Amino acid sequence: MAPFEDVSKQSSFHPKPKGLLLQYGTAGFRTNGEHLDHVMFRMGLFAVLRSKKTKATIGVMVTASHNPEEDNGVKVIDPMGEMVTAVWEGYATQLANAEQEDLLTALKDLIEKETINMSQEANVFVGKDTRSSSARLSQAVMDGVSALGGHSKDFGLVTTPQLHYIVCCHNTQGNYGEPTVEGYYRKLSEAFIQLTKNAFNCTDDQKHLSVDGANGIGALKLREMERHLKKSLHITLYNDGSKGKLNHQCGADFVKVQQKAPSGIEINPGERGCSFDGDADRIVYYYTDSQGRFRLLDGDKIATLISTFLKEQLTLAGLDLKMAVVQTAYANGSSTNYLEDTMKVIVQCTKTGVKHLHHVAQGFDVGVYFEANGHGTVLFSKSAKDKIHQLAENPSTNDEAKRAALLLQNSVNVINEKTVGDAISNMLLIEAILAIMGMTIQQWDAIYTDLPNRQLKVKVADRRVIGTTDAERRAVSPAGLQEAIDSLVKRHPKARSFVRPSGTEDVVRVYAEAETQV
Numbered sequence: 028m029a030p031f032e033d034v035s036k037q038s039s040f041h042p043k044p045k046g047l048l049l050q051y052g053t054a055g056f057r058t059n060g061e062h063l064d065h066v067m068f069r070m071g072l073f074a075v076l077r078s079k080k081t082k083a084t085i086g087v088m089v090t091a092s093h094n095p096e097e098d099n100g101v102k103v104i105d106p107m108g109e110m111v112t113a114v115w116e117g118y119a120t121q122l123a124n125a126e127q128e129d130l131l132t133a134l135k136d137l138i139e140k141e142t143i144n145m146s147q148e149a150n151v152f153v154g155k156d157t158r159s160s161s162a163r164l165s166q167a168v169m170d171g172v173s174a175l176g177g178h179s180k181d182f183g184l185v186t187t188p189q190l191h192y193i194v195c196c197h198n199t200q201g202n203y204g205e206p207t208v209e210g211y212y213r214k215l216s217e218a219f220i221q222l223t224k225n226a227f228n229c230t231d232d233q234k235h236l237s238v239d240g241a242n243g244i245g246a247l248k249l250r251e252m253e254r255h256l257k258k259s260l261h262i263t264l265y266n267d268g269s270k271g272k273l274n275h276q277c278g279a280d281f282v283k284v285q286q287k288a289p290s291g292i293e294i295n296p297g298e299r300g301c302s303f304d305g306d307a308d309r310i311v312y313y314y315t316d317s318q319g320r321f322r323l324l325d326g327d328k329i330a331t332l333i334s335t336f337l338k339e340q341l342t343l344a345g346l347d348l349k350m351a352v353v354q355t356a357y358a359n360g361s362s363t364n365y366l367e368d369t370m371k372v373i374v375q376c377t378k379t380g381v382k383h384l385h386h387v388a389q390g391f392d393v394g395v396y397f398e399a400n401g402h403g404t405v406l407f408s409k410s411a412k413d414k415i416h417q418l419a420e421n422p423s424t425n426d427e428a429k430r431a432a433l434l435l436q437n438s439v440n441v442i443n444e445k446t447v448g449d450a451i452s453n454m455l456l457i458e459a460i461l462a463i464m465g466m467t468i469q470q471w472d473a474i475y476t477d478l479p480n481r482q483l484k485v486k487v488a489d490r491r492v493i494g495t496t497d498a499e500r501r502a503v504s505p506a507g508l509q510e511a512i513d514s515l516v517k518r519h520p521k522a523r524s525f526v527r528p529s530g531t532e533d534v535v536r537v538y539a540e541a542e543t544q545v
């Protein structure tokens with residue numbers, strides 16, 4: 028059957044509800060899982076075209092990450108593990124929103140606009156999270172792939188970063204690693220074990236970490252990974268999905284926004300805990316201090332810890348590389364001040380969405396990027412990696428520089444940089460850094476003091492009436508909104524506030540920070 032006839036026939040099994048329009052949001056389409064069947068089928072078609080265009084394998088992950096269990100969504104992964112470009116996001120929206128009778132026309136338009144060679148082979152790797160709707164929706168993706176003559180490979184339950192890793196390994200013919208989940212465990216664990224060999228005085232107690240798996244896929248995968256870590260880290264896993272509901276009163280988003288510990292976790296005062304989100308691409312850390320106060324170490328604190336460590340090792344190695352930290356409007360003002368004034372690193376601010384941060388970080392030798400919500404990673408340019416490698420291999424390198432170069436090399440391997448953020452990989456990196464630097468979580472927390480801050484979600488009739496500029500730090504519409512914010516902000520020292528429409532939930536997000544809180 029000619030491909031378009033098959034699309035016509037198959038799409039009638041995945042019909043689009045008339046009039047339903049969805050926007051490609053911060054990380055792809057996301058809404059209640061009941062409304063996504065046609066979107067998933069069409070994202071299967073879309074992935075085939077993207078694969079033909081790039082002559083490489085594309086990933087499609089069925090997940091709604093931090094959203095509640097009843098939601099679902101889709102993240103499309105480009106050949107090198109990155110997210111698709113803005114132009115292709117536009118095509119995805121056109122395909123998802125074409126009425127049933129217009130689907131073939133939308134498809135042919137895209138093929139023509141991008142001059143896609145339809146005889147080129149297409150391969151799509153598909154993964155899913157643990158939501159109850161994910162199995163049905165990932166089948167819809169695969170139906171879309173086969174309707175347009177593509178080949179799909181189902182990786183089943185995987186974290187989003189694992190699918191990014193597998194796509195990148197496959198497309199680099201194994202250069203990035205072995206393209207399997209086991210290959211992922213081996214690569215990261217080996218790098219972690221090598222790194223922590225440098226933590227000379229680390230006691231068994233210091234190797235202990237409590238992990239909140241958000242009742243999601245991250246919990247399952249961390250359990251699978253444990254044996255590869257060979258007791259180099261002692262993990263107690265909570266919210267492993269055996270009874271609680273996904274992201275409900277737990278997980279990285281809950282902890283960050285509510286600024287309190289997840290339910291279902293028991294940690295003694297002073298001990299480290301961390302939370303993953305629903306697809307394990309975000310992580311935040313915390314502990315309770317001696318006065319029983321909950322202390323959160325979010326993406327800003329993570330970026331500071333990692334950049335402190337990397338900067339120190341680059342100096343010891345004698346490597347003069349350009350390093351920057353990329354943040355968003357949510358970054359706590361204290362973190363930005365500390366990075367710029369004390370650490371003297373370049374800091375840049377972008378719009379929300381790791382795809383934006385990733386892009387800016389690519390402009391540096393070492394680009395550390397984290398959103399305050401715990402989503403981020405570190406990018407090393409090819410020339411930075413080459414210089415580190417040469418130094419580590421050169422027999423005339425002195426001992427101190429060699430040790431630093433080896434630490435940097437193993438850090439590169441433990442950081443799953445092709446993923447735009449990976450909770451498991453970031454957890455291992457943080458644990459290794461704390462062990463190597465002999466640092467407690469309290470000492471890490473004391474690097475700088477967060478300005479008190481709050482984040483709220485507000486439900487409005489149409490969140491799209493809010494337009495923003497200046498990396499979402501100022502509202503341009505509706506008229507009068509920014510002036511009202513300004514007049515409140517100027518009454519308080521070190522105050523800052525902004526509003527922006529969420530790209531993953533049907534809410535407006537409101538952020539405020541100031542020197543003091545009442």
Ligand code: G16
Nearest residue numbers: 053054092093380381529530531532
């Ligand atoms: C996604 C994006 C993140 C973003 C978050 C919230 O995270 O990947 O970059 O910060 O949504 O976005 P918004 O404020 O627009 O709703 P995740 O972990 O849910 O995929």
